[in-house]
Amino acid sequence: MKKLYLLAGNGSASDWWDDVLPHFTQYQPAPIELPGFGNNRDPLPDSLHGLSLALEQQLEPGHAILATGINALPVLHLLVRRPGFFSRVVLLSPVGVLLWKRRLPRLMALPGLLTLVQTLLSHAPKLFSGQFSAAGFTPDYARIANGYYRCRSFKPYFRWVQPDSALTLFDQITDRIELIWGEADKIVSPAHAAAWEAVLCRAELSVTLQAGWGHYPFWQHPADFAQWLEAGPAGFAAHTKAGRLLLASHAALPVPALISIESSDDPRLAPFLQRGAPHGWAVRSSGDDEDGIDAANAGRHQTFLRVASADVAPRSADIFASGVRCVAVQRMIHPTLSGVAFVRPLSAQIEWVEGHLEGLVDGTAHPSQLQLSRMGGGWGAQPKPIKLSPDASSPSQTQLWDFLQAIVAAFHQAHLDIEWAWDGEQFWMLQARPVTVYPWQRWLTSANIDEILPESPSRWMEMAQRGAASSIPHIYAHWDTRVLDDNEKFSALYQDASYINSDLFLARMFDWGMNGAQYAHEVGGSTPAMPIRPLRWLISLPVFIRMLFASRQAINQLDKGLAQWQAELHTLCENPQSDQAEQLARWWLRFYCWLVQQNLCIAAALASSGGNFLGRPATVYQALTASTHRLPWETDPATPRPQGMSPALQTLERWPAAIRIAHRLGLPGMRGYYSQVREHFRDQLMRLFFQMHHAMPAEQATYWFSPVESPRSRRGSFWQTGSAELGQSTTLLIYPGKVSGILGSDILLVDTLDPGQHAHYRQASAIIARSGGILSHGSTLLRELKIPSAILPDIPSEWLGKRVCLNNGQLSLIE
DSSP: OOEEEEEOOTTOOGGGGTTTGGGOSSSEEEEOOOTTSTTOOSOOOSSHHHHHHHHHHHOOTTSEEEEEGGGHHHHHHHHHHSTTOSSEEEEESOOBTBTTTOHHHHHHTSTTHHHHHHHHHHHOGGGGHHHHOBTTBOOOHHHHHHHHHHOTTHHHHHHHOOTTTTTTTGGGOOSEEEEEEETTOSSSOTTHHHHHHHHTTTSEEEEEEETTOOSOHHHHSHHHHHHHHHTOOOSEESSSHHHHHHHHHHTTOOOOOEEEESSTTOTTHHHHHTTOOTTOEEEEEOOTTSSOSSOOOTTSSOEEEEEOGGGHHHHHHHHHTTTOSOEEEEEOOOOSEEEEEEEETTEEEEEEEESOTHHHHTTOSOOEEEEEETTOGGGOBOOOSOBSSSSTTOOBHHHHHHHHHHHHHHTTTOOEEEEEEEOSSOEEEEEEEEOOSOOOSOEEEOTTHHHHSOSSOBHHHHHHHHHHTTTGGGGGGGTOTHHHHHTOOSEEEETTEEEEEHHHHHHHHHHHTOOTHHHHHHHSSOOOOOOOOHHHHHHTHHHHHHHHHHHHHHHHTHHHHHHHHHHHHHHHHHSOOTTHHHHHHHHHHHHHHHHHHHHHHHHHHHHTSOOSTTOOOOOGGGGOSSOTTOOTTTTSTTSOOOSSOOOOOOOOOOOOHHHHHHHHHTOSOOHHHHHHHHHHHHHHHHHHHHHHHHHSOHHHHHHHTSBOSSOOOOOSEEETTSSOBOOOOSOEEEEOOEEEEEBTTTEEEESSOOGGGHHHHTTOSEEEESSOOTTSHHHHHHHHHTOOEEEOSOOOGGGTTSEEEEETTEEEEOO
């Protein structure tokens, strides 16, 4: 008999399950307690990752688990590391989505409030009877109080569960997961199920919304709860057409009445049809093979519109005959306007026609088009109260924008392809699917990434780049949670190659009132016009202060974090498994996400450093002569590394006391020291890359370390639509000096600055790069080596091989 591990939420203890234990017959129930809960006196971890490690140590793989509330998060973090660890995963009212919007986390951050709440729960839980009790049911308040009294993790949990770290890499989970909510849950609203559909976008996800249940059904309905668990998976498939519509309706979005059926003779169908539909019914496929996160497969199955009630069952049977598991039956809307919108929090690209959407789909009607963006400028028009048609009852652009953004928000800021209709009185959501491939009006750049990766990076590198792209930006929520509202990826695709998604950074600068050209100055490339807004900048001062201290705090943890990642890598290497390459891939994906997040924190520390008047210590480049771990294109772990002893990690040299105090107090003048930190961190990463490169099994290395088929073909910066390419916007002086020589030999001319070419650069009199930024690693290297250098985007090709003079960033031809 398989075990069913039972893990309750914050404040719980194993005896919280006592009422339900006698009712299990198909499972061997096994209540468990994490460190700091109940009688578990193990030391407290410092993060959700640590909590997931502690959870794994208590369990045997291959069994089922039921986790409730906030303790669903350690289970999901375990699945990120160990896919397939559980035979079945059931999550009851999970906590973790929309954290930056919820009132409770903000309240609990107030000084002393957590202590007060735990004290009240430990001594007077009846004060919270509205959460614990239900109609005709009174819980055992003594047991509740005892659980909260013994819970050492109650307060730390609110520190561990933060918007920037709660959901890291959850979009990579592929296990089968069952979500269950009580429709009467007063603590975690069932409306959150729609957000989980977007967060667990690749999991095999089903959702059950149980009428009459509250937040604690294992107390309130123990027999029914055990019976439901042992009856097997229930509910509806979440990642389907019908699934998203049902979730949207539970999130209070305007969805026409619908039902999802699994056979044409479903007994629920006839009562549903009796509600009537003056304009008939829409009968649509709701297959598992369509509307997915990675492939839309639109139009794969047949759709019937304006179907009479008597014909719904036969039309459903026709669709089932094509192999579809579910069919959605939905009341038809008679619209005055209808359309399709590709929507993300930053912008929406919309087409619409008068009347029904059929005219747009079949091409018989010429659509109106509109591109809206809260960024304005090159991204599109800002939403305004302008009517969409001459009809007096027509909605405005602002109303349409608000409606579309409400849908996106319910699905955790997901980027969606939405079908909508306006019936003269209100908007209706007809369908929503994830956007798979779409050329947004999004600003991309190869600047910076060209300096550290070859045009065709390895499959190993590209796998991590794409897998971590959604989670990396969450680190910005340390100081500005609006980055979670934007939900922009760190990198995006153009012609199946990865580029830096500048929208991620420019959206923050837009909200901070900063000139977008500052971004291009630091990383290279160019930006659309985005002028400074002094009032926004002043309003953003609290954000800058949070960024200053949060980024400096992150710097303090770099060496500790590197040591932890190295220890995990060594454990994998010392205990090789049959799926060693897959385990290394999961480690590499998680590590890559972390390392880029730390680089963003270092960049934020540099941006808020306030100059380098406190000193500019030497970086590791001063000591690089014959280092085996520093190579051209060293940032791609697939780059061939010489055999030999793995270079050991080193720690950053201790700063003088005065510098440590300035760092802790957030004083200006620290840029030199943070540059030292950045290059030290990069050097330690190369040491770990060296170790990981040689840990890859030889039989797998051929595949993983081979280059991808689609190289980066665009240079500089450009719209993702491919409609414009502006390249490098300005010239930049890296290091001053006057040098004469032959361009291409004495004075090197390179496309980008690869810091792995340091040995080659040392031999040059001067260096000119066609693109780059003042804060890139390559620029730091050249300043460290004191080599006259500049970034000059437009150099006449006929000058190559001729004598030129580079004078403090100005290049001239010597006749």
